[in-house]
Amino acid sequence: MDLGDPMMSVKKMKAIFRKYDTDGDGTISRGDLEKILRKLIPGISQIDLDLIFRKIDKNFNNLVEYDEFVNLLFFDPIAEPVRTPAHHVTREAAYVIFLFWQQASRATPWSAMVHSMDVHALLGAVEHRSKALDAVRHRIQRLEGEIFDLVSKVEEKMISRICSSEVKHKLHESEREVDQETFVKMVWPRIKRFDLKFVLGCLRRFWAQESLMSILREVARQKEAGRENPEVGINVAEMKKIFDVLDEDDDGALSIKEMVQQGNLEVKDALYFSELLDKGQDGEVSLQELMNLVVGNGSGEVMETMKGLFAARASLAEGGR
Known part of the structure; x- marks a missing residue:
């Protein structure tokens, strides 16, 4: 078993889980999980075992369910965080920008990604109590768990950046349309090149993820309605x-x-x-x-x-x- 192996098949994951689910109740005990980890990581300390278990036992029932086990396989709990390159802009901050851009452009579910926006629409959206920003706040409140904690920590700071007088001034000086890259530079005037690439990549991926989930929810909704x-x-x-x-x-x-x-x-x-x-x-x-x-x-x-x-x-x- 290879922690973090992206090619791990569903069939193989189930086989591994069944092997250690000794009583067949759909869970692995803490003791059995520790045995697995001691085989995988010889010499691992009890402190590290405690930290790993605390991280993957999401519902705090002192057992490992199947989805928690999948988390362990795909997201190595002892891996060092990736630090290269050292982005100064966080993924969560980029997510707030993505939500704002989607709301300001009034993008519909799974529509083509909006790369440019009318400057007048942006000027209206960057007002502190605009409909776009209210929608962003509401969307963040619907997040759950760790994602909510991380995004909510940067929420007000990012909204302040978006509504800043500097951004408004630059928008007033702009031509008819402003593209995503230009707007990101307005929000972070001193952004480094690799940070800019990181943010634009995040925006693109967030769009694709949100589109896929919107499609799946719509399929589920129509099937529920009997279509x-x-x-x-x-x-x-x-x-x-x-x-x-x-x-x-x-x-x-x-x-x-x-x-x-x-x-x-x-x-x-x-x-x-x-x-x-x-x-x-x-x-x-x-x-x-x-x-x-x-x-x-x-x-x-x-x-x-x-x-x-x-x-x-x-x-x-x-x-x-």
Whole structure:
């Protein structure tokens, strides 16, 4: 077993889990997990074992469920954080910018990414109590768990940057349209080149992730309403653009790790989605498998199961946190 192996298949994960789920109750005890980790990491200290268990036992029941086990396999809890290059702009700050840009441009679910915006629309959106910023605040309040904690810490600081007099002044001096890169430079006037690339890459990925999740929620909603062949209104070319952004290793398939979304899609949901569509049982979802679902050509069993795919998030567009 290789911690962090992105090619780990669903079938292999299940086999490993069953091996250590000695009583077949769908959980692994803390003692059994420690045995696994001691084999994987000879000489590991009890302090490190305690820290790892605390990190992966998300519901604090002193047991490891299957989705927590998947977290352990894909996200090595003892790995050192990646520090190169040392970005001065955080992913969470970039996420606030993404939410603002989406709201200000009034982008619809899974629409093409908006690269430029009318300067007058931006001027209205950067007012402190604008509809766009109110929508950003509301969206952040609907995040959950650690993602909510991280994003909420930078929320007001980022909104202050967006609404700053410097940004407004630069917008007044701009031409008819402002593109994403220019706006990012307005928000961070001294941003370094590699930080700028990092932020623009984040914006692109957030767009693809949000689009995919919107598509899946719409399919689930229509199936729940009894529609046999959901009509999402997206063609193969548009779906491929979304797919290509998420397919970071360019292998023509989405792994569970690639599908995990900022705020919306958790490992357990990605795992569930993967098992529904992954006919090859290789732990990944191909573009064809995804399109079969979206255009309504999936098997009856898959489409029926889709009714409950995002049941826990059915009120995402309506409710609060």
